[in-house]
Amino acid sequence: MRRVWLASLVLFFATFAVFSRVLLADFVKWDDDISVYENPHIQGLDWEHLRWMFSDASYALRYEPLNWLSYALIYQFGGLKPFGYHLANLVLHCLNTVLLFAVIRRLLGAASAAENAAGRLEPATLPAALGTLLWALNPLRVEPVAHVTDLRYCLLLFFLLVSLWSYLRAHQSGSGDTARRFFHWCSLAAFALSMLSLPFAFAYAAVLLAVDWYPLRRFEGCTYWWQDARARKVLLEKIPFFVIGGLLFTTFLARVNPSGIWAALPVAGGSNPFEQGMQALYVWAYYAWKPWVPFHLSPLYTTLVNFNPNSWPFWLSAALVVGTTALLVRRRNQWPWALALWVSHLMLLLPALGLTERPHSTADRYDYLPGLVWAVVIAAALWKINTQPRWRLAGMTCAVALSLFWGTLSLQQTQVWQNSIALFEYLIPELGNNPSRADIHWRLGWVYAHQGKTQEAVKQYQTSLSIRPAPGPYLAFAELLEKHGDREGALTNYLGLLDLGHHAAAYTKAGDLLLALGRTGPAIGEYRQALRVCPNLVPVLNNLAWVLATDRDATNRNGAEAVQLAERACALTDRQIPVVVGTLAAAYAEAGRFKEAIETAQQARALAQAAGQPDVAEKNRQLLELYQSGRACRQPPPTASGRPGHTE
Numbered sequence: 001m002r003r004v005w006l007a008s009l010v011l012f013f014a015t016f017a018v019f020s021r022v023l024l025a026d027f028v029k030w031d032d033d034i035s036v037y038e039n040p041h042i043q044g045l046d047w048e049h050l051r052w053m054f055s056d057a058s059y060a061l062r063y064e065p066l067n068w069l070s071y072a073l074i075y076q077f078g079g080l081k082p083f084g085y086h087l088a089n090l091v092l093h094c095l096n097t098v099l100l101f102a103v104i105r106r107l108l109g110a111a112s113a114a115e116n117a118a119g120r121l122e123p124a125t126l127p128a129a130l131g132t133l134l135w136a137l138n139p140l141r142v143e144p145v146a147h148v149t150d151l152r153y154c155l156l157l158f159f160l161l162v163s164l165w166s167y168l169r170a171h172q173s174g175s176g177d178t179a180r181r182f183f184h185w186c187s188l189a190a191f192a193l194s195m196l197s198l199p200f201a202f203a204y205a206a207v208l209l210a211v212d213w214y215p216l217r218r219f220e221g222c223t224y225w226w227q228d229a230r231a232r233k234v235l236l237e238k239i240p241f242f243v244i245g246g247l248l249f250t251t252f253l254a255r256v257n258p259s260g261i262w263a264a265l266p267v268a269g270g271s272n273p274f275e276q277g278m279q280a281l282y283v284w285a286y287y288a289w290k291p292w293v294p295f296h297l298s299p300l301y302t303t304l305v306n307f308n309p310n311s312w313p314f315w316l317s318a319a320l321v322v323g324t325t326a327l328l329v330r331r332r333n334q335w336p337w338a339l340a341l342w343v344s345h346l347m348l349l350l351p352a353l354g355l356t357e358r359p360h361s362t363a364d365r366y367d368y369l370p371g372l373v374w375a376v377v378i379a380a381a382l383w384k385i386n387t388q389p390r391w392r393l394a395g396m397t398c399a400v401a402l403s404l405f406w407g408t409l410s411l412q413q414t415q416v417w418q419n420s421i422a423l424f425e426y427l428i429p430e431l432g433n434n435p436s437r438a439d440i441h442w443r444l445g446w447v448y449a450h451q452g453k454t455q456e457a458v459k460q461y462q463t464s465l466s467i468r469p470a471p472g473p474y475l476a477f478a479e480l481l482e483k484h485g486d487r488e489g490a491l492t493n494y495l496g497l498l499d500l501g502h503h504a505a506a507y508t509k510a511g512d513l514l515l516a517l518g519r520t521g522p523a524i525g526e527y528r529q530a531l532r533v534c535p536n537l538v539p540v541l542n543n544l545a546w547v548l549a550t551d552r553d554a555t556n557r558n559g560a561e562a563v564q565l566a567e568r569a570c571a572l573t574d575r576q577i578p579v580v581v582g583t584l585a586a587a588y589a590e591a592g593r594f595k596e597a598i599e600t601a602q603q604a605r606a607l608a609q610a611a612g613q614p615d616v617a618e619k620n621r622q623l624l625e626l627y628q629s630g631r632a633c634r635q636p637p638p639t640a641s642g643r644p645g646h647t648e
Helices: 002-024 032-037 047-053 065-078 082-111 117-137 139-146 148-170 177-197 204-213 229-236 239-245 248-256 273-292 312-330 336-348 371-385 389-417 420-431 437-450 454-467 471-483 487-499 504-516 520-533 538-550 559-572 578-590 594-610 614-628
Strands: none
Touching (some): 002 082, 082 139, 139 148, 148 204, 312 336, 437 471, 471 504, 520 538, 559 578, 578 594, 594 614
């Protein structure tokens, strides 16, 4: 037992040392904004926040209440400082390393022919430790450990390993009925917690069946599974695991019907079954070889973004997966361990196949679970040669050397995730000439802009738009130019955005800028376009009504339409916004309805006084005198901000 504790401590601290640099890292604008620092739902533990955590599946397109709860707990202690979030990822990864060691040790012990527990587990200690270390230090672990958003993967695996350890403990030889039931229900409860962290391992029940096949050998001697009472019991006990795995259904619904910030996410409807099948075969094969060649790692891989399913990488992948499966099924009696591991590999990757979305992309984080399979393979190989003295030293030496090599690569890879600039500057050359780099250029420009590096930001936005015009860079570039007083440049970018499609925000901003530049007629046209896209935009309703009611050019005025727009704006705001009520008063005056204009202006003035808005109250007092004299308001020149004067 002393060796087990020593091995656990070495694994924990070796893993911590390799990845400790992440504690100095910042957040990155690669979903960390959505998940954490711009996510208002994690900034509290009251009933309203908890209700959202345990009821929402659309914000991140998956149901993960324990992940949100973890962020909220970290927020309670450290606010939005990155250190706490990175520490949680790192500690969880180190704990997962220790748990994996315990699981592999029990798997190898279950496969042993030794009669007593010590004889089964003791020889497995060192091989299990080395196999675990190679998993923990593999460079593919850097993304889930260094990326704050991927806390969900570390949390998921923590509970899943607890579940698997409990399952092995329940069904090991010699367990009494009470202990068996206790650990079996612990396994089920831990699996439920893993699904509440991230519904990624929904096919876990199939993995347990593979473990039942080998090394637990619970189907041994059962010729006809369902007709055999012992086999039937094993199968029936998996029903609760399959039911809990059905929580994926909420994620599936969210992904096929994306909403909110994901409303524009393309789903898999544009791909045919052949393309989806070849994509799945490629993903299965990719994670069979990529862990052994962990070079040129990237947060974004573009192979599956646009691909030809008839090209050689896909047919080679199909041959590898189909051929391996056929061979292992045929040799299942000679190599039961190989079939069990291969089935586990295939099942754990089901959520990463991308069958509900197109385009899809592989990612390093997707290997966090299936990578366990190769850790078991390595440990089993070392365990096997451990009985052969002439191979033992060579095998252990190779494992240690590979651990050092992979640890060095991981240490270097953690530098990539230090901050957004480091991440994006690394990613751009990795993407080469792929058009996807346009998205990285505009993200990098956004970061530069928020750091006050305007020239660098402009360069990145221009590069992004030259590669592939898209709404993101147009909008960000326009906002940057507007902030620095370049209205013409900002207007050009808003209009460029509108060339790509109908965007209510872009129509609104274009209208504001045109108005600021004195082009009232075109501004009215942009406001009307915004309302066609989104009819209940109160600021647009208000601004357009004000212009139609007060513009000096009679050809631009339309009192009846101004009244209609202003009344809709007042209805949407329960007639409680002083400037909106003031706009309605101006519209009534333009329509010749001065009695109503006077009453409404008085109401607007009272609302402004109650709201502590003296400037708005004074403006409405002046307008009230105008209406009382039987005159309508005429709009002054545009204000410096580009908005109609009354709405200031």
